[in-house]
Amino acid sequence: MSVDLDKLAGVVDDAAVTGTAIPQLSESASFSLSEAYDIQEKSIHLRLARGERRVGIKMGFTSRAKIIQMGVDDMIWGRLTDGMLVEDGGEISFAKYVHPRVEPEVAYLLKEPLVGPVTTIQAMAAVEAIAPALEIIDSRYKDFKFTVEDVVADNSSSSGFVVGPWCAAEYDHSNLGMVMEFDGRPVQIGSTAAILNNPARSLVAASRMVAEVGERLEAGWIVMAGSATAAEALAPGVSVRNSVEGLGSVSFKVAG
Numbered sequence: 523m524s525v526d527l528d529k530l531a532g533v534v535d536d537a538a539v540t541g542t543a544i545p546q547l548s549e550s551a552s553f554s555l556s557e558a559y560d561i562q563e564k565s566i567h568l569r570l571a572r573g574e575r576r577v578g579i580k581m582g583f584t585s586r587a588k589i590i591q592m593g594v595d596d597m598i599w600g601r602l603t604d605g606m607l608v609e610d611g612g613e614i615s616f617a618k619y620v621h622p623r624v625e626p627e628v629a630y631l632l633k634e635p636l637v638g639p640v641t642t643i644q645a646m647a648a649v650e651a652i653a654p655a656l657e658i659i660d661s662r663y664k665d666f667k668f669t670v671e672d673v674v675a676d677n678s679s680s681s682g683f684v685v686g687p688w689c690a691a692e693y694d695h696s697n698l699g700m701v702m703e704f705d706g707r708p709v710q711i712g713s714t715a716a717i718l719n720n721p722a723r724s725l726v727a728a729s730r731m732v733a734e735v736g737e738r739l740e741a742g743w744i745v746m747a748g749s750a751t752a753a754e755a756l757a758p759g760v761s762v763r764n765s766v767e768g769l770g771s772v773s774f775k776v777a778g
């Protein structure tokens with residue numbers, strides 16, 4: 523019997539909406555990586571049907587630190603909607619999530635579409651601006667454990683994203699220091715170089731990977747390049763800031 527992708531999309535969507543942990547889908551169903559992306563797409567359709575709007579993509583496992591932390595060694599991507607956007611300086615409610623973590627990232631804003639394989643120079647020519655960013659990830663799976671197929675089906679743990687001030691992306695941003703603080707205390711220190719040696723390569727990978735499912739990166743979209751460091755678990759009351767050398771900082775607070 524073939525696996526019911528629509529049903530599995532409903533399962534991950536429901537877990538995300540209610541902030542409830544579920545067993546890994548692969549424990550009771552067998553599906554390929556390509557079917558995992560189908561489940562992801564179908565789960566996003568449920569969001570769009572509820573009125574959310576697609577605003578971009580997030581890349582995952584673009585740094586060694588994340589690959590080591592999660593034990594998954596394949597680059598992955600997920601779909602971002604406006605419903606996941608948290609305002610810079612805004613507040614989130616802990617109760618909405620299963621076991622949220624936060625990652626220091628940078629985000630790109632595109633001014634032109636990117637289609638399929640492109641060079642780093644072509645990718646950067648399509649960039650309007652770059653910003654310091656924070657990603658709030660929240661695996662819907664129990665104990666934050668998953669196979670690559672499971673995490674992709676679960677929209678690559680996408681849950682929230684916060685984007686700081688947009689800066690001109692003309693200058694070299696391949697090795698900028700990054701500090702993520704909890705209540706003013708540094709919890710992760712890294713560099714944009716940890717993201718594929720240059721986060722622009724994440725954009726190149728994003729263009730190539732979405733083309734595999736017939737998508738292209740659209741003008742106006744945001745691309746989250748992936749975490750430069752291991753993720754940190756959030757807790758009620760904590761204030762989070764990511765400062766990126768030369769780009770400024772981005773922050774949010776978890777309600778107490």
Ligand code: OOG
Nearest residue numbers: 582583588678679748749
């Ligand atoms: C998967 C998402 C990874 C990143 O920036 O590497 C990711 C996860 O760790 O749950 O967003």
Ligand code: MG
Nearest residue numbers: 625657748749
């Ligand atoms: Mg991330």
